[in-house]
Amino acid sequence: MAAPTGDIGLIGLAVMGQNLILNMNDKGFNVVAFNRTVEKVDRFLANEAKGTNVQGAHSLEELVSKLKKPRKIVLLVQAGPAVDAFISKLEPLLEQGDIIIDGGNSHYPDSIRRTKELEAKGLLFIGSGVSGGEEGARHGPSLMPGGSPAAWPAIKEIFQKTAAQVDGEPCCDWVGETGAGHYVKMVHNGIEYGDMQLIAEAYDILKRGLGVSEDEIADIFNKWNKGVLDSFLIEITANILKFKDDDGEPLVNKILDKAGQKGTGKWTAINALDAGMPVTLIGEAVFARCLSAIKDERIRASKVIAGPQKEPFRGDKQQFIDDLEQALYASKIISYTQGFMLMRETARDLKWNLNYAGIAQMWRGGCIIKSVFLGDITSAYHKKPELESLLFDDFFNKAVHKAQPGWRRVIAQAVLWGIPTPAFSTALAFFDGYRSEVVPANILQAQRDYFGAHTFRVLPGKENEKLKTGEDIHINWTGRGGNVSASTYVA
Numbered sequence: 001m002a003a004p005t006g007d008i009g010l011i012g013l014a015v016m017g018q019n020l021i022l023n024m025n026d027k028g029f030n031v032v033a034f035n036r037t038v039e040k041v042d043r044f045l046a047n048e049a050k051g052t053n054v055q056g057a058h059s060l061e062e063l064v065s066k067l068k069k070p071r072k073i074v075l076l077v078q079a080g081p082a083v084d085a086f087i088s089k090l091e092p093l094l095e096q097g098d099i100i101i102d103g104g105n106s107h108y109p110d111s112i113r114r115t116k117e118l119e120a121k122g123l124l125f126i127g128s129g130v131s132g133g134e135e136g137a138r139h140g141p142s143l144m145p146g147g148s149p150a151a152w153p154a155i156k157e158i159f160q161k162t163a164a165q166v167d168g169e170p171c172c173d174w175v176g177e178t179g180a181g182h183y184v185k186m187v188h189n190g191i192e193y194g195d196m197q198l199i200a201e202a203y204d205i206l207k208r209g210l211g212v213s214e215d216e217i218a219d220i221f222n223k224w225n226k227g228v229l230d231s232f233l234i235e236i237t238a239n240i241l242k243f244k245d246d247d248g249e250p251l252v253n254k255i256l257d258k259a260g261q262k263g264t265g266k267w268t269a270i271n272a273l274d275a276g277m278p279v280t281l282i283g284e285a286v287f288a289r290c291l292s293a294i295k296d297e298r299i300r301a302s303k304v305i306a307g308p309q310k311e312p313f314r315g316d317k318q319q320f321i322d323d324l325e326q327a328l329y330a331s332k333i334i335s336y337t338q339g340f341m342l343m344r345e346t347a348r349d350l351k352w353n354l355n356y357a358g359i360a361q362m363w364r365g366g367c368i369i370k371s372v373f374l375g376d377i378t379s380a381y382h383k384k385p386e387l388e389s390l391l392f393d394d395f396f397n398k399a400v401h402k403a404q405p406g407w408r409r410v411i412a413q414a415v416l417w418g419i420p421t422p423a424f425s426t427a428l429a430f431f432d433g434y435r436s437e438v439v440p441a442n443i444l445q446a447q448r449d450y451f452g453a454h455t456f457r458v459l460p461g462k463e464n465e466k467l468k469t470g471e472d473i474h475i476n477w478t479g480r481g482g483n484v485s486a487s488t489y490v491a
């Protein structure tokens, strides 16, 4: 039998799988393709893959026999049971050190479990975020691999050459252990929800507040796209606003204002709540989609609940548009600050060594949130890998200080107009809370102790005979209750 020549196998010939195979083939790798519905293999070889070096396999045994060792097999199938089904069929066919790579949108706890199960059997597992959709898969996606560290050297060259390149650097690097790759992809998607919501709010303020036309908003976004907000999402939103239906009306005005979601933003928000991290902007972005979805109820509410009388804008219009650009920029800084805080907390909890500069670099190109801004985040983490918060980095610290006055003016004006800005506003509320040495949680603790004897601790410098530093104190606030505290509650 001839020696195997396949560098990598790929299972799943739908849109992502086919395009990733062709991309890997272009980069000089020999790919062996397989699919559950086997006819699709021959169809692919006879059409899209015609004239390439791609090999086909009509069974998993044939796929495995065509691969060089250690064998590397990518799964690009529907996330969930299909991934486990393929893993259990591949296991008996593979040998010590072979690598299974799941490139689908799997939830990270599944990748943690799969890494542990496969490593216990002597195999290696990679759960890799793949972002950029069809276009990214074909020409260079953002790839976020995590899992068994021993597998990384074996797949590094294929992955880094297949990924998007920005300034000669691949948008792919090792993310971290077990489920870290899929975890980081989940946070990426959450941040994507936030970026999209911020742009939607800027559009709403320009349209309903300032009364600017779609074409003019597109021009404003195109101008912003040459500055600090230079990003794929701003660019496509400008294109969307310019797009006309056959009757000349902007198509966007005919699109029903109910947003869908597949759940990765919700996963991020749930993870933030579980971790106790204030990732408020992604949370608001998810809730904004939920509010959009109750269209019928909003229609009924709009008939019976009045907002403020709309006053015409009397200020300097260009100044306000510049303020809005700064408000969007500052809110975006807060969103990424929160996203990186969440990743740091989860890494601490799960004992992952996350590569933060690498993560920002992976998001610079090939994916939906790609932007110039991510280059600045990469630099911040290169300068200080253990950076506690993006707001402690000089560049971002100066940027939010510069943006602050305009950011506040925009939100204040939107409130007066009655235009909702959940993402802009929560970003500013976080900013004001985060920079406050003192927050009103003393009242919360007093309330908890008053009604439930949940105890409180005393501020340094305020201790006395009764109020001792470091002790859980319960006060009989009314003179009626007992002196027993609720020991099961932790403040």
Ligand code: NBP
Pocket (backbone or CB within 6 Å): 011, 012, 013, 014, 015, 016, 017, 035, 036, 037, 040, 076, 077, 078, 079, 081, 082, 085, 103, 104, 105, 106, 130, 131, 132, 133, 134
């Ligand atoms: P789909 O998510 O539509 O999956 C299609 C593939 O899954 C086909 O190969 C299909 O085989 C296989 N499959 C299904 Br469906 N059920 C199966 C089962 N029970 N057992 C075995 N195989 C099964 O394809 P896709 O849109 O290319 O996405 C692939 C993965 O990449 C998904 O996890 C997706 O979430 C992720 N992803 C997609 C995008 C995107 O833009 N589409 C972007 C980033 C990540 P068959 O041909 O025999 O039905």
